[in-house]
Amino acid sequence: MTARREVRVTVNGRAYARNVEPRMLLVDFLRHECGLTGTHVGCAHGVCGACTIVLDGVSVRSCLTFAVQAEGKEITTVEGLADGESLTALQQAFHENHALQCGYCTPGFLMSLTEFLRETPNPDEGQIRERLSGNLCRCTGYANIVSAVQMAAQRLREKGGVS
Amino acid sequence: MKPAPFEYFAPETAEEALALMAEHGVEARPLAGGQSLVPLINMRMAQPSVLIDLNRCPELAYLRGEDGMLVSGPMTRQRELELSETVRAACPLIAKAMPYMGHATIRNRGTAGGSLSHADPSAELPGVALALGAEMIAGGPNGRRTVPATEFFFAELTTALEPDEMLCEIRFPEAPAGSRAAFAEVGSHFGGLALVGVAAQIDLDSAGRCTKAALAATGAGERPTRLSSTEAVLTGEVLEKQSIAEAAEAAAGDVEPLEDLHATAHWRRRAAVAMAARVLHEIADEAGTR
Ligand SMILES: Cc1cc2nc3c(=O)[nH]c(=O)nc-3n(C[C@@H](O)[C@H](O)[C@H](O)COP(=O)(O)OP(=O)(O)OC[C@H]3O[C@@H](n4cnc5c(N)ncnc54)[C@H](O)[C@@H]3O)c2cc1C
Ligand code: FES
Ligand code: FES
Numbered sequence: 001m002t003a004r005r006e007v008r009v010t011v012n013g014r015a016y017a018r019n020v021e022p023r024m025l026l027v028d029f030l031r032h033e034c035g036l037t038g039t040h041v042g043c044a045h046g047v048c049g050a051c052t053i054v055l056d057g058v059s060v061r062s063c064l065t066f067a068v069q070a071e072g073k074e075i076t077t078v079e080g081l082a083d084g085e086s087l088t089a090l091q092q093a094f095h096e097n098h099a100l101q102c103g104y105c106t107p108g109f110l111m112s113l114t115e116f117l118r119e120t121p122n123p124d125e126g127q128i129r130e131r132l133s134g135n136l137c138r139c140t141g142y143a144n145i146v147s148a149v150q151m152a153a154q155r156l157r158e159k160g161g162v163s
Numbered sequence: 164m165k166p167a168p169f170e171y172f173a174p175e176t177a178e179e180a181l182a183l184m185a186e187h188g189v190e191a192r193p194l195a196g197g198q199s200l201v202p203l204i205n206m207r208m209a210q211p212s213v214l215i216d217l218n219r220c221p222e223l224a225y226l227r228g229e230d231g232m233l234v235s236g237p238m239t240r241q242r243e244l245e246l247s248e249t250v251r252a253a254c255p256l257i258a259k260a261m262p263y264m265g266h267a268t269i270r271n272r273g274t275a276g277g278s279l280s281h282a283d284p285s286a287e288l289p290g291v292a293l294a295l296g297a298e299m300i301a302g303g304p305n306g307r308r309t310v311p312a313t314e315f316f317f318a319e320l321t322t323a324l325e326p327d328e329m330l331c332e333i334r335f336p337e338a339p340a341g342s343r344a345a346f347a348e349v350g351s352h353f354g355g356l357a358l359v360g361v362a363a364q365i366d367l368d369s370a371g372r373c374t375k376a377a378l379a380a381t382g383a384g385e386r387p388t389r390l391s392s393t394e395a396v397l398t399g400e401v402l403e404k405q406s407i408a409e410a411a412e413a414a415a416g417d418v419e420p421l422e423d424l425h426a427t428a429h430w431r432r433r434a435a436v437a438m439a440a441r442v443l444h445e446i447a448d449e450a451g452t453r
Contacts, residue, residue: 002168002169002170002171003170005171021168022168022169022170022171022214023165023166023167023168023169025165025166025205028165044164044202044205045201045202045205045206046198046201046202046269049266049268052268058242058271058272059267059268059271060268060271060272061198061268061269061272063201063205064197064198064201064202064205064272065197065201065272066171066197066201066214068171068173068216069173069216069218071173112267112268115267115268116267130262130353130354131266131267133266133352133353133354134265134266134267134268134269134354
């Protein structure tokens with residue numbers, strides 16, 4: 001055991017303060033301390049992407065970050081995407097394109113792809129697939145995820161919006 | 164598995180970080196992007212008892228041009244090296260190699276200094292640093308010293324840094340006007356650690372003749388390898404089919420690949436030749452000499 005430290009973070013607009021050991025991973029903090037179980041743990045060594053969140057404005061692996069490193073920072077998790085019952089364009093497109101089956105990988109895909117669509121509003125399939133290489137899905141075979149990203153990108157361009 | 168306990172420090176200046184490293188010595192590891200260190204800690208393949216987190220030292224993250232050099236702080240994120248206009252203009256080889264390093268989300272966090280200090284033999288940035296003739300500035304209890312890339316990478320995951328030293332700055336010579344750069348690699352899947360890669364920067368005169376060639380291979384030895392024979396064959400030549408074939412073949416004698424689970428030494432040697440040919444063809448196509 002090492003001395004616990006106070007970690008104060010804002011997750012999806014809500015403030016949390018907890019005392020944790022430095023070795024606690026951010027993903028465990030979100031799940032066990034904040035009760036935000038939408039962020040999943042697949043591998044805990046950076047390769048699967050299931051734990052992807054947004055920290056300080058960019059997507060990161062929450063299994064490769066310690067909770068203490070997030071002290072004073074802002075975090076967005078998959079629970080922070082939808083506005084109440086209304087899904088984001090990307091979430092809606094995942095739903096319509098059957099881009100998830102078991103859904104274990106989905107939160108990570110949504111967090112990574114939300115950033116991707118903001119940076120690349122008009123992506124071609126190659127760019128989409130390159131981005132998808134950072135997240136593993138064992139169910140869908142990715143084709144429907146590619147379609148979902150294309151649909152979301154098109155709708156966002158028509159709307160001229162970002163989310 | 165969960166990480167073993169450790170003591171955690173988050174210094175706010177480079178000086179403080181260095182003082183902590185001097186105090187804790189071999190027990191301590193600096194924590195940069197964590198994209199290599201934290202997986203090792205999570206699997207308990209590494210159990211440092213002290214972590215010195217460099218992420219709260221803003222003075223360690225910068226990029227600037229200075230006297231013909233592109234100068235990077237150790238904590239500059241790989242994603243910034245990939246997207247920065249300064250990098251693209253000064254050292255296009257870095258910008259070209261960066262998209263091969265893992266994935267965007269990994270590069271959002273992974274740093275220049277972390278990749279170079281980690282010194283994975285297959286990693287792209289160490290190969291690029293070697294090809295460009297970069298200089299590493301190491302800081303420690305006795306002040307700063309400059310280590311050329313040729314003397315920085317010792318062996319797999321081993322560099323010239325002493326346990327109480329920190330990589331404080333990386334200086335890449337700017338690409339001369341008229342030079343061209345290319346990077347190519349082969350691996351099992353995109354974004355995974357590659358098997359073998361080659362980084363090249365070739366200076367061409369107005370007639371398309373190579374006046375200076377700089378190439379380095381990754382994944383073809385226990386550290387990145389300069390392809391000196393390829394460079395010698397190429398210098399003074401126009402890049403066309405024949406000269407490229409001869410130069411690339413010369414790489415077979417430069418590399419000393421090891422055999423492992425993923426590939427035989429012979430396969431890695433042939434892959435280095437193939438990647439050398441690929442980058443040279445790309446450069447010849449761009450320059451219109453082929
Ligand atoms: C899914 C995935 C895919 C990846 N794919 C690739 C790839 O294709 N190519 C590739 O090259 N890498 C790849 N990596 C690893 C790469 O992302 C790491 O970023 C890099 O190797 C280490 O950089 P870091 O900033 O994360 O360093 P950390 O992991 O924080 O540190 C790495 C090591 O360097 C030491 N260190 C860090 N900074 C300093 C410093 N300033 N001075 C002294 N020592 C220091 C640390 O103590 C540690 O021992 C991948 C990682 C993941 C998770
Ligand atoms: S759980 Fe973090 S990448 Fe797999
Ligand atoms: S939907 Fe099951 S892993 Fe992706």
